[in-house]
Amino acid sequence: MKFFIDTANLDQIREAQDLGILDGVTTNPSLMAKEGISGDENVINHYKAICDIVDGDVSAEVISTDYESMIKEGEALADLHENIVVKVPMIKDGVKAIRYFSDKGIKTNCTLVFSAGQALLAAKAGATYVSPFIGRLDDISTNGLQLIEQIRLIYDNYDFRTEILAASVRHTMHVIECAEIGADVMTGPLSAILGLLKHPLTDSGLEKFLADHAKVNA
Ligand code: G3P
Numbered sequence: 001m002k003f004f005i006d007t008a009n010l011d012q013i014r015e016a017q018d019l020g021i022l023d024g025v026t027t028n029p030s031l032m033a034k035e036g037i038s039g040d041e042n043v044i045n046h047y048k049a050i051c052d053i054v055d056g057d058v059s060a061e062v063i064s065t066d067y068e069s070m071i072k073e074g075e076a077l078a079d080l081h082e083n084i085v086v087k088v089p090m091i092k093d094g095v096k097a098i099r100y101f102s103d104k105g106i107k108t109n110c111t112l113v114f115s116a117g118q119a120l121l122a123a124k125a126g127a128t129y130v131s132p133f134i135g136r137l138d139d140i141s142t143n144g145l146q147l148i149e150q151i152r153l154i155y156d157n158y159d160f161r162t163e164i165l166a167a168s169v170r171h172t173m174h175v176i177e178c179a180e181i182g183a184d185v186m187t188g189p190l191s192a193i194l195g196l197l198k199h200p201l202t203d204s205g206l207e208k209f210l211a212d213h214a215k216v217n218a
Pocket residue numbers: 006026028031131133135136167168169187
C-alpha cells in the first residue's frame with residue numbers, strides 16, 4: 001500500500017518524508033489556498049518545491065473545466081517535473097482529458113469521485129489513479145469505505161490497472177480499513193499517518209524496559 005500525504009504544507013511533507021514511509025503527495029486548490037499560495041508563478045514554484053522534497057508521484061490539479069484548457073494546463077504541469085501527476089476532475093471534459101493524457105503517457109489522478117460508476121469511467125479512460133473521497137461521503141451519512149470495496153471488486157473483475165487512491169482520509173481507522181480492503185494507495189493528513197504509531201502498551205512497555213535497564217545499570 002502506498003502512502004501519500006494530502007497537503008501542500010512543506011514542513012509536513014518534509015516530516016513525513018523524513019519518516020521514510022512516504023510514496024507521494026496529493027494537493028488540490030483548497031490545500032494550496034490554505035498555505036496562501038496564489039498566482040501562477042508561485043503555484044508552479046510550490047509544485048517544484050514539493051517535487052524536490054519527495055521522490056514519488058505529486059498530484060497537481062488543473063483548475064480549468066473545459067477540455068482544451070485542461071489539456072493546455074495539464075501539459076504545462078506535467079512538464080514541470082517527471083513526478084507530476086495531472087489531477088483532473090470527474091466531469092465529462094475531464095474524462096476526455098484523461099483519455100488524451102493517458103494516450104500521451106502522462107499520468108493522471110481522477111479526482112472528486114463519489115460513485116462506482118464514476119470510478120468505472122475513470123478506469124476506462126485510462127486514469128493512473130482514481131480518487132474516491134471517503135471522508136466526504138461519511139460526512140453525508142454514506143459509507144465511504146463501501147465505495148472502496150465496490151471499486152476494488154469492479155477493478156479486479158476486469159484487471160483494470162487504475163490504482164485506487166483512497167482520498168479524503170481523515171483518521172487512522174480509514175487508513176487501516178482501506179488497507180484491509182486492498183486500496184492501492186491512501187492519501188491523508190500527517191495526523192492520520194502519525195496516529196498509526198500510537199499504542200499505550202508500546203509507551204508503557206518502553207518505559208518499563210528502560211526502567212529495568214536503569215535499575216541494573218545504575
Ligand atoms: O484528497 C482529497 C482531499 O484533499 C479532500 O479531503 O478532508 O477536504 O475531504 P477533505
